[in-house]
Amino acid sequence: MKSFLVFLALVGFCLMGFIPQSKKKPVRLFDGKTFKGWEGDTIYTWRIENGMLIGGATDKEVPHNNFLCTTRPYSNFIMKLKVKLTGSKGFINSGIQFRSKRLVNPPYEMEGYQADWGEGFWGGLYDESRRNKTLISPDSIKVLKWIKKNDWNDYEIRAEKRHIRLYVNGKQTVDYYEPNAGIPQSGLIGFQIHGGGAARVAFKDVTLEELPD
Template sequence: MTRYLTLFISTLLFFACASMSVKREEVLFNGKNFDGWEGDTLKTWRIENGTIVGGSLTETVDHNYFLCTRKSYGNFVIRVKFKLTGTEGFINTGVQFRSKRAENPDYEMIGYQADLGDGYWGSLYDESRRNKTLISPDSMLIGKILKPGDWNDYEVRCEGRRIRISLNGHQTIDYTEPDKSIPQKGIIGLQIHGGGKAQVAYKDLILQEL
């Protein structure tokens, strides 16, 4: 009897530890207000039908704008749905992560970006730091999986120095940061790029820390 009781207790402890090791998913945007976020919510960023919307289809966006989380994250998986529309000027945007606000100019951000826009879909860019695309996906793959002007799904997985990006369920890049001086923790930011008449919408932002 004692042997069975010991086995039962051991089983309970195993499942208890397993459940504790899996962190709960965090809903970053509640669909109602900007609690937990900071940015220009008076003009650039707004909430429409439960989604975060930035930019304009009638007025040129004068410079980059970012809506940022107040909390920082290191190892995590983030999932977000986005829709980018616009026809005039430079149409581009992205999702910042492991980033920080720049000081000069203060509207910029420094850090990694899962890029969005023609020629950039599914790629990893280094915003206001190395100022270049770190790795690009297969353009033929993007042509098959992208839904232009419609809702698309991004997943960004950060584990240690390894970063993976998936678009609509297909992995587009797998990158390991070789520079050990690059910070691997920071805030999340949603961008609308300056220089064009464009509008971006984000919804269903779910993050799970690893």
């Protein structure tokens, strides 16, 4: 009888290895107080105010693109955050990089997917410093009804293997499947303030739920 019970225990232990991995609980990527887990120009470009990550300023032009990045890569996830972009002079634009990497030359650029944010690019999926084009964008008339300019907006990124979906204020703006097998599906997450404009972007309530590979 003992031998039979031991056998059942071993079988059960082996079968556990075939149970699909459960997804992890959402975690806060930004603690609201420190740059823990993030790296970038935290002296001149990025700062923390009242629980917000802020990049750029409306009273002076951002000289070039600038990114605040996570210190570790992510592959499959659901990321939720709030974003507010303000400015009236020059090119006013921001975005959220994901499955991306920092470039060596120029050192302030990133390469990879970007959930875009700004006039003419609201809620679109851009390929930053790689294919250098919008991969897919929402209906330009509909998206203007969904967004709140100069105010807080909810942004959600769902990256599941080669399937990417974007949502703005609960409305789906992008449903994209990556056809190129050579495009990396893992990398850093980064917040952008675009160069060429006197602009300020703020992010808060940043959470991420990692999904099984």
